Amino acid sequence: MCRSDWMSTEENYRFWNGSLGEQDPPSKASLVITDPPYNIGIKYGPGVNDRMTEEEYHGLMQSTLTSLYEDYTADDAHLFIIHYPDAIASMWPILTEQWEFRQWISWVYPTNTGHSK
Numbered sequence: 001m002c003r004s005d006w007m008s009t010e011e012n013y014r015f016w017n018g019s020l021g022e023q024d025p026p027s028k029a030s031l032v033i034t035d036p037p038y039n040i041g042i043k044y045g046p047g048v049n050d051r052m053t054e055e056e057y058h059g060l061m062q063s064t065l066t067s068l069y070e071d072y073t074a075d076d077a078h079l080f081i082i083h084y085p086d087a088i089a090s091m092w093p094i095l096t097e098q099w100e101f102r103q104w105i106s107w108v109y110p111t112n113t114g115h116s117k
Contacts, residue, residue: 028074035082036061054090062094069098 037050039057044050052060068079079099081088085106088095095101 029068029072029077030074031078031080032068032073033080033082034064034068036064038084038087058091058094061091062097065094066098 037044037048039050039052041051065079069077073079081095088104
């Protein structure tokens with residue numbers, strides 16, 4: 001099967017956007033892209049605490065990543081986390097507890113933190 005045939009078959013890919021536990025995805029994911037709250041005090045809206053202690057935040061990340069790994073992903077799944085490099089470094093033991101990391105890619109850009117009201 002050529003690549004264009006694979007891309008044109010709806011049975012081979014499916015996008016799901018949702019929160020874990022609220023609605024289960026239709027099947028085990030092969031790719032997870034997550035952009036979690038950064039825990040820097042951004043006002044995302046009601047019910048989102050973006051100013052946790054480091055211990056609370058790391059606990060949230062650990063439980064989320066464990067749930068993803070054990071309940072929602074295929075054995076050969078890939079995980080992409082969008083976060084600040086220093087946060088990734090501080091959470092490295094949590095991130096590599098179950099997931100096998102192959103590459104760390106940092107996108108260096110001017111920050112836009114603090115510019116929203």
